[in-house]
Amino acid sequence: MNAIKTSGLDHTYADGTIALSGVDFEADTGEKVAVLGPNGSGKTTLFYHFNGLIRPTGGEIKVFGEDICEKNIDEVRRRVGIVFQYPDSQLFAPTVFEDIAFGPKNLGLAHQDIKERVSYVMQRFDIEGLARKNPANLSEGQKKKAAIAGVVAMEPDVLVLDEPTSGLDAAGVTDTMEILDELNGEGKTIIISTHDSDLAAAWADRVYILNKGKVIRSGHPRHIFADERLVSDAGLKYPVVIQTFREFHARGISKGEVPLSVLDFMDSVGMEVMSIRCAIAGCDISAGDEVCLEMNDGMLVAGKDPSGVAGKAVFGGRKGEDIAVKDVSGDLHALAGSITVIRVPGVMEGGSRAVNLEKVSSIINGQVQKIGAMGTSAKVLMNRTGLKCDFEFDVIQSGILAALRGFNVTIFASGGMADRAIEKVKERKIKFSCFEL
Ligand SMILES: Nc1ncnc2c1ncn2[C@@H]1O[C@H](COP(=O)(O)OP(=O)(O)OP(=O)(O)O)[C@@H](O)[C@H]1O
Numbered sequence: 001m002n003a004i005k006t007s008g009l010d011h012t013y014a015d016g017t018i019a020l021s022g023v024d025f026e027a028d029t030g031e032k033v034a035v036l037g038p039n040g041s042g043k044t045t046l047f048y049h050f051n052g053l054i055r056p057t058g059g060e061i062k063v064f065g066e067d068i069c070e071k072n073i074d075e076v077r078r079r080v081g082i083v084f085q086y087p088d089s090q091l092f093a094p095t096v097f098e099d100i101a102f103g104p105k106n107l108g109l110a111h112q113d114i115k116e117r118v119s120y121v122m123q124r125f126d127i128e129g130l131a132r133k134n135p136a137n138l139s140e141g142q143k144k145k146a147a148i149a150g151v152v153a154m155e156p157d158v159l160v161l162d163e164p165t166s167g168l169d170a171a172g173v174t175d176t177m178e179i180l181d182e183l184n185g186e187g188k189t190i191i192i193s194t195h196d197s198d199l200a201a202a203w204a205d206r207v208y209i210l211n212k213g214k215v216i217r218s219g220h221p222r223h224i225f226a227d228e229r230l231v232s233d234a235g236l237k238y239p240v241v242i243q244t245f246r247e248f249h250a251r252g253i254s255k256g257e258v259p260l261s262v263l264d265f266m267d268s269v270g271m272e273v274m275s276i277r278c279a280i281a282g283c284d285i286s287a288g289d290e291v292c293l294e295m296n297d298g299m300l301v302a303g304k305d306p307s308g309v310a311g312k313a314v315f316g317g318r319k320g321e322d323i324a325v326k327d328v329s330g331d332l333h334a335l336a337g338s339i340t341v342i343r344v345p346g347v348m349e350g351g352s353r354a355v356n357l358e359k360v361s362s363i364i365n366g367q368v369q370k371i372g373a374m375g376t377s378a379k380v381l382m383n384r385t386g387l388k389c390d391f392e393f394d395v396i397q398s399g400i401l402a403a404l405r406g407f408n409v410t411i412f413a414s415g416g417m418a419d420r421a422i423e424k425v426k427e428r429k430i431k432f433s434c435f436e437l
């Protein structure tokens with residue numbers, strides 16, 4: 001079912017500016033949609049239509065199958081929450097707490113329910129420390145988080161976020177996208193606008209490209225970004241991973257569909273053409289020596305011990321130098337490490353407070369080389385245990401890549417995030433186990 005659908009939507013502002021012209025847009029229930037387009041292309045104007053902030057001057061918009069009218073406008077605003085591009089247009093209460101509580105209050109919730117909801121979203125966004133601050137005194141990134149938290153607190157079915165990551169630091173971007181993923185996992189439809197093609201390519205189920213008020217293309221990011229001309233005509237930047245793929249593809253090293261992540265890219269590299277490998281010499285090696293390849297500290301190392309995958313040195317080198325190895329027989333995948341997913345109770349189930357720390361150390365027991373934490377509960381748990389976290393961003397992909405480089409990886413995650421991690425890891429030939437805390 002369509003959560004939002006526009007047909008031939010036009011919007012001309014009072015001063016005669018044609019901001020949208022014949023826009024057909026749809027977002028299905030539970031979909032993640034990204035709208036890309038240069039400045040002034042009409043993204044914000046389009047989003048304002050989604051909960052009736054402005055009305056079309058032509059064409060139509062339907063929200064969950066219904067036209068927006070006076071009778072249902074309150075219901076539409078309850079179901080479709082908008083986070084504005086500039087948080088200053090959203091934050092107005094004297095404290096962050098009251099700001100986030102404003103929406104739930106308006107929904108007529110009881111005092112205790114409001115308090116619980118606000119505390120929950122503040123925990124989720126890791127902004128509990130800002131509760132008593134005046135929003136006007138927050139940093140730009142903090143304002144952005146508070147504005148998003150305020151809309152999340154209303155628990156709408158559709159979250160519309162106008163450039164949610166602009167002004168956020170790298171951790172803020174990842175946290176925000178992770179929360180949006182989590183909300184999407186709970187069934188919510190998420191629509192964002194962004195100038196970040198890398199982010200849109202990796203995140204969205206469907207991408208729209210707007211230019212001068214018109215949709216110039218929509219579809220799966222793989223199809224959108226496969227069209228070089230389209231991307232440059234729309235004034236967009238190419239995702240780095242796709243740019244790299246193009247260069248590898250042109251030289252006959254990569255094959256297949258356009259990759260949307262580093263992991264996809266690694267899969268595109270035709271291993272069969274890589275019969276010669278570069279490796280670090282683990283000891284002095286001469287041309288023609290029989291060697292064995294192993295993963296050591298994340299690098300392919302050639303040594304003389306008869307373990308690992310066999311090959312023959314094309315040219316040699318002293319210990320520590322790069323050498324080339326041919327006739328690599330056997331599966332380099334066998335050199336991969338393992339992944340362990342540890343389920344942490346979510347915030348609603350008591351979070352890290354509900355965890356017995358001894359159990360964590362008994363599972364970890366010295367085998368782990370890399371640790372990743374996804375979501376608030378897992379990150380709080382890391383602080384409590386004093387364990388050092390190697391990946392806090394893009395944890396699933398980083399974990400799989402590290403395992404492919406021979407590391408034993410443990411990923412702490414809660415709820416839907418743990419399920420997603422397990423699903424992704426199982427798609428790979430990697431040793432895998434799972435524990436519950
Ligand atoms: N209230 C308004 N009155 C007149 N023109 C407007 C108004 N708001 C926006 N516009 C114009 O409508 C067009 C689309 O603007 P909009 O803000 O929707 O673009 P955008 O894609 O969100 O841009 P950005 O990436 O800069 O946020 C622009 O030409 C803008 O000048």
Ligand SMILES: [Mg+2]
Nearest residue numbers: 043044085162
């Ligand atoms: Mg805008």
